[in-house]
Amino acid sequence: MRLLWSLLLLACALSPLVPARAGNFTSMEERALPRVLIQRGERFLNLGKPQAALACYDKVLACCEGTAEAAEAHNDRGVALTRLGRPDEALAAYEKSLAGNYPLAHFNLGKALLRRFEASGDPADGVRARESFAAFSRWLDSGEPLPPVVSYNLQELREYLAQAGKTLGE
Numbered sequence: 383m384r385l386l387w388s389l390l391l392l393a394c395a396l397s398p399l400v401p402a403r404a405g406n407f408t409s410m411e412e413r414a415l416p417r418v419l420i421q422r423g424e425r426f427l428n429l430g431k432p433q434a435a436l437a438c439y440d441k442v443l444a445c446c447e448g449t450a451e452a453a454e455a456h457n458d459r460g461v462a463l464t465r466l467g468r469p470d471e472a473l474a475a476y477e478k479s480l481a482g483n484y485p486l487a488h489f490n491l492g493k494a495l496l497r498r499f500e501a502s503g504d505p506a507d508g509v510r511a512r513e514s515f516a517a518f519s520r521w522l523d524s525g526e527p528l529p530p531v532v533s534y535n536l537q538e539l540r541e542y543l544a545q546a547g548k549t550l551g552e
Contacts, residue, residue: 416442416451423458432462453482460490469494486532488518489539496546512550515543 423438460475492514
């Protein structure tokens, strides 16, 4: 009898967990997972842990590429890569975010290009930065609902855009 219980416990420990409902289901928890991972990544960024944030964003991309959450994760991934000193990878992440129609990436792409323009003086970076900031400004003025992070920082964002315009010679 003891051997039977031992084998049963071993079988339970080694078998994969099976959901209570069989089939293809999307529980509320599963639908919320990408959002939770994005928020966790943002907390890691706020704590100064961009590598941990990248891990969260990569999980979102692994499960949800082609979704609005993936577009946001690409943008946030760009922020983490910037903080890790990997600007070329950050630029690529912002471009992927824009391909997924995440408008906040225009601002971050513009900032990255502005930094590169200031460092290299390459006029092409200046032109692209101006275009990104102009697209972001159009979005701000479009009347679309703004996410809280934008609404709460709207004045600072507009001031940054004005200063960037001066730096870029507008």
